[in-house]
Amino acid sequence: MGSQKISLKVNGVDHEVVVEPRLLLVHCLREVLRLTGTHIGCETSHCGACTVHLDGKAIKSCSLFAIQADGREITTVEGLEQDGTLHPIQEGFWQEHGLQCGFCTPGMMMTATAFLKDHPQPTEDEIRVAISGNLCRCTGYMNIVKSIQYAAAKLRQGE
Amino acid sequence: MPRTSPEVGGMGHSVRRKEDPRFIRGKGTYVDDIQLPGMLYLDIVRSPYAHAKIKKIDTSKALAIPGVLAVITGQDLAQYNLHWMPTLMSDTQMVLPVEKVMYQAQEVAAVLATDRYIAADGAEAVEVDYEPLPVVVDAKKALEPGAPVLRTDKPGKTDNHIWHWQWGDRTATDRAFQEAEVTVQQEIYLPRIHVSSIETCGCVADFDKVEGKLTLWMTTQAPHAIRTVFALVAGHVGLAEHKIRIISPDIGGGFGGKVPVYPGYVIAVAASVLTGKPVKWIEDRMENLQADSFARDYHIAAELAATKEGTLTALRIKTIADHGYTDAAANPSKFPAGLFHICTGSYDFKAAHVEVDGVYTNKPPGGIAYRCSFRVTEAVHTIERMVDLMAHQLGMDPAELRFKNFIKSEQFPYTSALGWEYDSGNYAGALHKAMEKIGYAELRQEQAEKRSRGELMGIGISSFTEIVGAGPSKHFDILGLKMFDSAEIRIHPTGKVIARFGTKSQGQGHETTYAQIIAEELGIPVADIQVEEGDTDTAPYGLGTYASRSTPTAGAAGAVASRKIRDKAKKIAAYLLEANEADLEWEPGKFFVRGTPDKTKTIQEIAFAAYTNHPPGLEAGLEAVSYYDPPNLTYPFGSYICVVDIDKGTGEVKIRRFVAVDDCGNIINPMIVEGQIHGGLTMGLAPALYEEISYDEYGNILGGSFIDYLLPTAVETPKWETDKTCTPSPHHPLGAKGVGESATVGAPAAIANAVVDAMWHLGVRHVDIPITPAKVWKLLRESGVTD
DSSP states (O other), X not given: OOOEEEEEEETTEEEEEEEOTTOBXXXXXXXXXXXXXXXXXXXXXXXXXXXXXXTTEEEEGXXXXXGXXXXXXXXXXXXXXXXXXXXXXXXXXXXXXXXXXXXXXXXXXXXXXXXXXXXXXXXXXXXXXXXXXXXXXXXXXXXXXXXXXXXXXXXXXXX | OOSSOTTTOOTTOOOOOTTHHHHTTTOOOBGGGOOOTTOEEEEEEEOSSSSEEEEEEEOHHHHTSTTEXXXXXXXXXXXXXXXXXXXXXXXXXXXXXXXEEOSTTOEEEEEEESSHHHHHHHHHHOEEEEEEOOOOXXXXXXXXXXXXXXXXXXXXXXXXXXXXXXXXXXXXXHHHHHTOSEEEEEEEEEEEEOOOOSXXXXXXXXXXXXXXXXXXXXXXXXHHHHHHHHHHHHGGGTOOGGGEEEEOOBOSOOTTTTSSOOHHHHHHHHHHHHHSSOEEEEOOHHHHHHHSOEEEEEEEEEEEEEOTTXXXXXXXXXXXXXXXXXXXXXXXXXXXXXXXXXTTTTBOOSEEEEEEEEEOOSSOOEEEOSSSSTTHHHHHHHHHHHHHHHHHHHTOOHHHHHHHHBOOGGGOSEEOTTSOEEOOOOHHHHHHHHHHHHTHHHHHHHHHHHHHTTOEEEEEEEEEEOOBSOOOTTTOEEXXXXXXXXXXXXEOXXXXXXXXXXXXXXXXXXXXXXXXXXXXXXXXOGGGEEEEESBTTTSOOOOOSOTTOIIIIIIHHHHHHHHHHHHHHHHHHHHHHTOOGGGEEEETTEXXXXXXXXXXXXXXXXXXXXXXXXXXXXXXXXXXXXXXXXXXXXXOEEEEEEEEXXXXXXXXXXXXXXXXXXXXXXXXXXXXXXXXXXXXXXXXXXXXXXXXXXXOTTOOEESOSTTTSOOOOTTTSOOOEEEEOOOOOSSSTTSBOOOTTHHHHHHHHHHHHHHHHHHGGGTOOOOOSSOOHHHHHHHXXXXXXXX
C-alpha cells in the first residue's frame, strides 16, 4: 500500500497531502491538517460527530477515505465563521443554548447548514428528521431545533 | 427577580454560556485533539470469550509489523505489580490478565506503535490461545450452590456473593406487613445500560524522564481523586503525587462513565513511563459500550403495604445487584448500594426495610450512575412503580394516592423511615402544577372515552425525590477522601477574577454558572471572571463532578469564598472611606456608608487598593479559598406526567405529551437549568423505551454497538414541556439544590406508569424497561387484543 498524493480544498485553502489509501478523511482532517473541530464519536457513521461538507453536501467523514475526497472541496466547522463574523448557525447554537458538552456540536451545525441550503423554511418535524443522523446525549435536541430555526430565520433575512 | 443587573449577570440571569465561543468554532480541546511530538499510540487486544484461561499470547507476528514497538501483556505489568489495581469500592480489577479473562471484550494485551493504524494492525496480529471456562451471566444463577466460582484469584472464595447490605427496621417492617390490609408485590428488573457519552474515553500520558513527572490528559470527571489513586497505586514505581499532573480538558459528556479508572489509562501511563514518550489511547465506540462501566443491572423484588383507605404503611425491598466480575461501582464507601435507601421517595412511611446483595458474573464491571446520583434512579423507579401499582389495586387515581401520602410541606426538615433528613420540599405543589399544565382531568375523561372504543391511551405520573450533592464528610467519602469540594478565588488589581474549582464540567456549563455565583456575591460582571477546573497542578483539591454535586458543593464553596473576600473588602473599604466597618452597607458591587450613599467604594476600587494602598495591619491581596463540607445533602424533586398512545397493531408506544415540573431550589442560570432538564428527560426516555445491554448464555454482548444500542435521535425525542416550582434548600448558601440528573431519575417511571396505565384493564400489571414494541405487542397478544 503505497502512499498517495492528493489535493484537498479545505475551508477555501488548497492542501496537497501524502496519505495512505486507508486513511479516513476524518483522520486526515484532524491529524494531518490539524483541524480538530471535526470529532469522532463512533467510526461507524451512526453518531454524526464527524459531519463535514464535501462539495457542499453533508457527509460523515469517518466513513470516507481521504483519497476519495481527492480534488474536492471540504468545509469543516472551522470554515463556518467568515471574516470574524459567526455563521447564523453558530449564533443560533450560542443564543438558544443548543450545546452543552460541545462534542456533537460541529457535526450538528454542518448537517444543519447543508440542510438549510435546500430547506430555507423548514418545519420542526423536517428539522428533526434532518438531524436524526446526528446523536446528542446532553441537550435532548429541543434547543438544537430552536438553534436551527434561529439560523433559518437569520439566513432568510440575509437574502 | 435577580438582584444584579444583566451586565453583572448574577443569579437568575440566563447568561449566554462563556464556554460556547470556543465550542461553536470547533476550538474546544478534547483529549483526542492533543497531539504531541513523537507521540505513540496504544491499541488494545480484547477477549472474544466471557470466561477463559489464557494459555499463550504469541506476539511475534505483531512485533514483526514495522512501526509496532511493543506488545504489553499482564506478565509485563506483573513485574511491577501493576497487573491488578484497586477499584473505588476496594475490590480489585485486572489491568491486564495473567491467568484468565472474566468478560467478553476484556483487555488482554496492548500494542504500542508509531501510528494509530499500525497499533490497530498490531492488535489484530496478536495471537491468543484461550481455554474457555464455564460462563455465568445470570446473577440469580450465580448465587445458586454449585455455580462456578469466578473470583478464583481471591483465596478461600467459595461463591460469587460480594456483599450483603441492609438498611431500616426489619422487625417493624415485617410487623407492618403482617398487619397490612392491602399489599402489592412486584419484581422489577432495571437492565444494564450505558451512558454512552458521544466522546468515548481516552488519555494522553506524557512522562518526562528528566523531571520524573507524568502529565496525563484524561477524560475524567474527578481529576484530583484519580491523581491520588494513581499515587497510591503506582507510588512504588516512583510516581509520587507531586509528580503527577492530571489535566481533564474539555470533556464530551460524562454522566458517570468518566469517573472510574479504566485499564487503558493505566496501560498508557505504564507505556509512557517505560518509553519516556507521550502515549495516546482512545477507545472506539464498541470498546466504550462493551468494556467501560455499565449502569444499573438491579433485580428488585418490592412489596408495598397500605390501609384500605390508601395510607401507605410499609415498604420492603430485596435486590440482587449484578456487578460483573468485580465491584467497580463508584459509590461513597459506606454505601455499597449507593443511596438506594432513598427508595421511600416522596412518601411518609412509618416503616421500611431494604436489602441488597452484590454478585459477581462474567460481565464487565461497573455499577456506576447513568446521569443520576448513586443508585437513585433504581430507587425512584421502584417506589414510583409500586405506588402506581397500589393505586390501581385500590381503585384509586394514582394522583390521589400520591397526594394522600406525600410528605407535607410543614413536615420539613423530614427524617425518612430509612434515616435521611430531607431538607425541603413541596411535593403536592409540584404535582398540582403538573396536573394543571397537562389538563389531567380532561385527559382521564379522554382516556375513558378511548377505552370504550378499544383505543389504548395511558397517563403516568412520577413524583420523585432526588438526593444529591454528596456529601457531608461524616457519612461520605470515596476511598477515604471526604466528599467536600472547593473554590479558590483571586481578584486581580484591576478587579478581574480568576476562580478555580475542584469539580470538572463535562457540558454542565460551570464556567458560566460559577462565574454567576461570584457575580452574585461580589457584583463583579460575569464577563470579568475566568473560571478554571480540571488541572490538578492549579485547581484546589476536590472530589469532582457527578451525582449532581457541583452546585451543592463547589458552587457553595464559590459563594463562601466570595463572602470571605467581601469581608476583607469591607475592611479595605472602611479604610478608604475613613468610616467604621459597622457603618458600611453592601449592595452588589460596592460598599457605601449608611445614610451617605454617595460615599461608596466599588469592588474594583477596593481590589486596586488591596494591591496599591492596603490598610496597615492587613495583608495585601484579595483572595480566598473554601473547602465546603455540606451540612446535609440536597433533595431536589419534581412531578412528571406522561401521556402515551399505544399502537395495537405494532405495540409501539408513542409519547404524546410529557410535562415536567422540577424544583431544584433557587436557580442560578434558568437557561442552563432548562437545558439540563431537557437532556435529563431524554436520558430518561432512552432506557425507558430503547436502551439495553444484554448477554447471551455464553456471555456474548448483545447491544455492543450503535447498530443495536439505540440512543434516541431527535425524531424519537418528544417536545418536552417544562415548568418549575421553587423551594430553596435551607442549608445551601445560595438555596440551590442541583439539577443535572433529576429528569433522568424521574422520567422512566412516568413513562412506564403510563404504559401500564394504558393496559391495566387488560390485566397488565408491569412491564420492565426498555418497553420495546415487541414486549408490548406480546402483552397485547396474550390479552387477546392483537391477533
